[in-house]
Amino acid sequence: MQLLPNNTFSLHTQESLSTVIEKLAAQIEAPKTFRWSFSRHHVPYEGTINNSGFEIHRIIRYRNSFLPTIRGRFESLSGGTVIHITLKLHPFVTAFLVFWYLVWYSATIPIFLFGAWSGDVELFTAFQFLGMPILLLVIFGCAFWYEADRSRRELAQIILGEGFEQQTSGNLTPRVVWIIAIAIIMIWNVASLYVFPSLQHKSKPILSKPCSQDATQSPYCNFIVVRFINKHSTISAIALSPDGKTLVSGGKDKALKVWDLQTGQLRKTFQSDSGEIQTVAIAPDGKTVVSGSGDRMVRIWSITSNQPPKILKGHSSDIRQVRISSDSKTIISSTYGEIKVWDLATGKLKAALPNLPTAEIQIGPVAIQGNSPRFYPLAISPDAKTALVELNSKLVVWNLATNQQTVLKNANLLFQSIRSAHISLDGHIGVITSYSQPKTHLKLWDLTTGKLKAQELLSSSPEQSYYWQENIALSRDRILGNTNQGLKVWNLQTGELEATVDQLPMRHLVVSSDGKLLAGITGDAYEQNTQIKVLHRP
Known part of the structure; x- marks a missing residue:
């Protein structure tokens, strides 16, 4: 079979050219601009014929864009006529x-090819996209060759005078051809999704024994539940103070509660007038709490006074994350497409990102503004100095003080989606969970050099890919993630799994810098049954 379908053959008959033309003309009618598709009162072909040749195609009552165009050339010989078709x-x-x-x-x-080379695309995923058009071409070729074979047999019957009868059925009807084509496509899709990946050598998640079965236990196996805080039933966000003594919870009830973790007692309650609280942060000095809400406002609350909050306006969508700088002087807030830098003391806006130039196309006297780059903040470092941003399908480390940008190498987001992103306490390592069907990976990036430090497979199940969005927290030297198998602990430098702690799932994890205090939310805010689970280890 050729790349593009093409078939040439010749028929030799002892009859004269005029007789051949007469036989063909009886089975060919003039082309019509419109033909009633259900009509059966017609000859098998339409087109034109003359003394030198013909150009025709079969009249069909079904759809086939690959119906052959049939061209014939007559050659008169002393012993008859040859028709080259x-x-x-x-x-x-x-x-x-x-x-x-x-x-x-x-x-x-x-x-x-670049995606497969960089590891962002599975080899068989690339093969699927590159091979599917070839498979379609094979199917299209089958449609052509079905029609070509039928026309060849019919023309041989007409010209060689074997008593032509228009075929109404056969061993391979058009319906059968299309059923076979659809079956091939379905088999290809099933093979691409299930068979090919199973044939590929793929890394399996590194498993560690649960702490209850491990003889050489990690120190993190010693986590025990010290208390449940259950006096805030609609919690949507929590934050832990740097000294590990205070925890703040914000909820869908627009309330902000300050808790003493030593005793579990409620120290203070703040009530916002609008907007469900979606993110909170505590200043390093422990005197200020900042919240971000669904009403697009940032609020600054003083724990030591009863003053109403200072409200910062200017965001265009819900606040997704807030951070307070290590010197307690600056607030960083982010939404879907922007980051704003505020002065904590005055509430004044100091900077707004992105501050990228917009592409402009000049056509004569007309200037057309291009689309702004896609800017999606993923994470802000705990010291509020660095942001990890998705910028036009690239992962970019953005220095919020100098505006310097570093692109992470081989991190093309055309082939993967980010489930969660975090920056280490020292601002040097980015921890990302990414999903590329059907796998979810834990990736560690050196934010200074932009190079990938380590990568571990978390799951090969698409259903579990969304589980990592709210379930990761970083201590000074460990990564803690809550899964349906329990609390898992990875080394922050190597990405190696060190322990699996037998604990019921939590979300919105927060952990102290020394990794000895851990807290998370259990329950459902919509069902108003949330509580804070607090764990401690020696």
Whole structure:
């Protein structure tokens, strides 16, 4: 089978040219602009015929863009007539196929080969995108060759005078052809999703024995539950003070509560007038709490006084994250498409990101503004100096003080989606959970050099990929993540799994810098049954 379907053959008959033309003309009618598709009162072909040759195609009552165009050339000999016949695709269909395949492969070959080379795309995923058009071409070829074979047999019957009868059925009907084509596509998809990945050598999640079964236990196996805080039933966000003595909870009831972790007692309650609280932060001096809400406002609360909050306005969407600088002088807040830097004491806006130039296209006297780059803040460092940002399908480390940007190498987001992102306490390591069907990976990046430090497979199940969005917290030297198998602990430098602690799942984890105090939310805020679970280890 050729790349583009094409079939040439010759028929030799002892009859004269005029007799051959007469036989063919009886089975060919003039082309019609409109033909009633359900009509059965017609000859098998339409087209034109003259003394030098003919150009026809079969009349069909079903859809087939790959119906061959049949061209014939007559050659008179002393012993009869030779008819040279060529079956080809319509020129428009051929031009469309060539154009479509050139566009497809000029785009997919560099993208998917680069993705497979960088490790962002599974080899068989790249193979699926590169191989599917070839499979479609095979199916299209089957449609062509079905029609070509039928036309060849019919023309042989007509010209060689074997008593032509228009075929109404056969061993391979159009319906059977399309059923086979659909079956091939379904088999390809099933194989691409399930069979091919199973044949590929793939890394399995590194498993550690649960602490209850491990003879050489990690220190993190000694976590015990010290208390439950259950007097705030709609908690949506929590924050832990640097000294590990105070915890703040914000809820869908617009309330902000300050807790003493030593005793579990409620120290103070603040009530906002609007907006569900979505994120909170405590200043290093322990005197100030900052909250971000669904009303697009940032609020500054003083723990030591009963003054109303200072309200910072200017965001265009819900506040997703707030941070307070290590000197307690600056607030960083982020939403879906922007980061704002505020002076904590005065509440004045100091800077707004992104401050990137907008592309402009000049056409004569007309200037057209291009789209702004996609800017999506993923994480802000605990010291509020650095942000991890998705910028036009790239992962970028953004220095909030100098505006310097570092692109993380081989982190093309065309082939993966970020489930969670965190920055270490010293601001040097980025911890990211990313999903590329069907796998979820834990990746550690050196934010100074932009290089990938380590990568571990978390899960091969698509259903578990969203589980990592709210379940990661970083201590000074460990990564803690709560899974449906228990609390897992990884080394922050190597990414190696060290322990699996037998604990019921929590979310919105917070951990002290020394890794000895851990807290998380259990329950459902919508069902108003949330509580804070507090764990401690020696």
